[in-house]
Amino acid sequence: MISTTLFPGRYVQGEGARRQIGSDLSRLGARGLVICGPTVFRKALPDYEPFMRKAVDVTVETYRGECSDEEIARLLGLALHSKAQFIVGLGGGKVLDTAKAVAYEARLPVAVVPTIAGTDAPCSALSVIYTEEGAFKRYLVLPRNPDLVLVDTEIVARAPVRLLVSGMGDALATWFEAESCRKAYASNMTGNVGSLSAYALARLCYDTLLEDGLAARTACEARIVTPSLERIVEANTLLSGLGFESGGLATSHSIHNGLTVLERTHAFYHGEKVAFGTLASLFLTDKPVDVIDEVFDFCESVGLPTTLGQIGLADVSDEELLAVAEASCAEGETIHNESVPVTPRSVFAALKGADAEGRRRAR
The missing domain is CATH 1.20.1090.10 (Dehydroquinate synthase-like - alpha domain)
Structure with missing residues (x-):
């Protein structure tokens, strides 16, 4: 009988962990697409972006509500257009699942940066796909786990x-x-x-x-x-x-x-x-x-x-x-x-x- 155990490439957690995000992202490439929701864009992105830009170039795009096939296709087009070398998901579970799916479709590494501790999605090689109306549609099983998961508990404590x-x-x-x-x-x-x-x-x-x-x-x-x-x-x-x-x-x-x-x-x-x-x-x-x-x-x-x-x-x-x-x-x-x-x-x-x-x- 064969057993299999899956792990993310690197897991980083602690108060102020965001301060090292640039160096961690630089292991994945020089240019990335950051996907986050509108609330995170306003409230949390400013806590992360300066530390990213110290080491890598990033383009930021807001996510539109559901981890759906339609939204994944839209963001995939942006990733290809920006010539991203990696994808970053910044926010909650559905944003992270979306980023993982986009990275899979683009054949790029992915960094997962939760701003909450609200689901167990960040470390997994899995995206849960919903319809645009929010009903469960299917599981998308990915070929590998995220290359980086970084959790700043100072940010989590504010949520x-x-x-x-x-x-x-x-x-x-x-x-x-x-x-x-x-x-x-x-x-x-x-x-x-x-x-x-x-x-x-x-x-x-x-x-x-x-x-x-x-x-x-x-x-x-x-x-x-x-x-x-x-x-x-x-x-x-x-x-x-x-x-x-x-x-x-x-x-x-x-x-x-x-x-x-x-x-x-x-x-x-x-x-x-x-x-x-x-x-x-x-x-x-x-x-x-x-x-x-x-x-x-x-x-x-x-x-x-x-x-x-x-x-x-x-x-x-x-x-x-x-x-x-x-x-x-x-x-x-x-x-x-x-x-x-x-x-x-x-x-x-x-x-x-x-x-x-x-x-x-x-x-």
Whole structure:
């Protein structure tokens, strides 16, 4: 049996890490295209651009809302026109996925520079492609991981607390999904099984969340960098990225994808929906009561959703929820990596069960 483990080329994290971005980018080339969203363009780009321009020439372009095939094609044209030698993604998860996809299409190296710790996208050789309307479309599996991931925790600490918490929601799924894949001998994102390192890092991710999550949230509220914040940023970004990609995905992310068929969920972050998918997975896979209590306690302590109402579905009908379950069970979805029987009806019941438990605890 062959196992495969994937890593980014270089991972840099710490307070003030942006000050060395120019020297790190210069290893990739002399001229690059920087892709960022409008908010990052106004608020964060000035923190990075002077340090980039000390060592490399860059052209900056703003991203237009979705990691869609249409937006990737537009930005690819700009990369080719500017004769970029590398691509930089600066911002949140969808911007980073877009930059990775553009770099793949242009056959160029890519540097990923998250300004939040809101998803585990930065380190992975994967882009999640959506329609222009925001519905999940497909996974784009890339031939290699980013050449550079650079996270300045000073910038992360300035970002809204909800984004850090959303990243914890994404990271919360990591160990449960990797453990499901390990038990079922299911494949990771490479098509091979995971390694001992991948499963151990996935467990470390979970343990770090439980130990440091609340303290990191408090630090972010105060806009300060503490050891707990550093550890949670690493858990959200590196440990979760390595864990999901090399350990494997299962129910949580499939339910996230299913939830996107309901437009009312589009206002909520990826990690918030993944977190609810994890809660549902506990019921689908018949986890012990003490584990269910531990995960609900964690979600409540840091502010992750524990009911359907907290992700915009307070009035969801059974017909709509069954549509979510059916989309979650679509052919090719990672929910089929579970070692338990999975059907739309069992997923529907798990969604209802998680919501009922969340509402019971809130009373």
